[in-house]
Amino acid sequence: MKKRGAPQLLAWSKSSQWRAISSAQAKKNLAALNAAPRCGALARSTGGPCRNPIKAGFNRCRLHGATPKGAKWHIAGPAITHVKTERKIRDRVRAAEKKARRLAKMAPEELEAHRQWQRAHQPGNAAARQRLRDERKQSAEVRAMMERPRPAPSAKSSELADQITALRAELDRRRDDEQKPKPIGAFA
Numbered sequence: 179m180k181k182r183g184a185p186q187l188l189a190w191s192k193s194s195q196w197r198a199i200s201s202a203q204a205k206k207n208l209a210a211l212n213a214a215p216r217c218g219a220l221a222r223s224t225g226g227p228c229r230n231p232i233k234a235g236f237n238r239c240r241l242h243g244a245t246p247k248g249a250k251w252h253i254a255g256p257a258i259t260h261v262k263t264e265r266k267i268r269d270r271v272r273a274a275e276k277k278a279r280r281l282a283k284m285a286p287e288e289l290e291a292h293r294q295w296q297r298a299h300q301p302g303n304a305a306a307r308q309r310l311r312d313e314r315k316q317s318a319e320v321r322a323m324m325e326r327p328r329p330a331p332s333a334k335s336s337e338l339a340d341q342i343t344a345l346r347a348e349l350d351r352r353r354d355d356e357q358k359p360k361p362i363g364a365f366a
């Protein structure tokens with residue numbers, strides 16, 4: 179492995195003083211771990227209690243449900259979030275750089291072929307994209323149908339419309355007749 183850092187720092191990390199400090203800290207950490215209460219969950223590997231030290235603030239170890247509880251149970255700790263986000267960003271940047279290098283090496287006709295392939299092969303679910311295409315096509319057809327001018331009424335249809343109007347008028351008249359009070363007995 180390549181050694182990193184200034185020579186003074188490398189010397190310091192090998193000095194007996196540094197060893198004493200780090201050994202004392204390691205012993206302190208180990209003592210705290212040993213003093214911590216034990217997780218009592220059933221360990222499937224042994225069939226007995228787990229015996230791992232519990233995580234601070236919980237009564238189980240990290241393997242047996244020592245996960246955040248309460249209103250903010252779904253929010254990961256800031257350290258984890260930040261590490262994951264930075265890794266994602268780094269990965270994206272690295273991928274983009276790699277792609278840019280690959281494109282820069284391509285001959286013009288090769289580049290054009292690549293662009294055409296990219297246009298023809300969109301990312302994502304092929305079935306979902308086909309469904310969206312169908313929906314767009316159908317809406318365009320409906321729109322065209324709505325915008326098409328209505329044909330002028332033919333002689334037959336205007337004749338039918340006149341008949342309907344006459345029948346409606348007749349119906350209204352008969353209804354009015356029925357509503358009128360009927361004359362009774364001798365005055366009929």
Ligand SMILES: [Zn+2]
Pocket residue numbers: 217218219228229230238239240241242
């Ligand atoms: Zn446990």
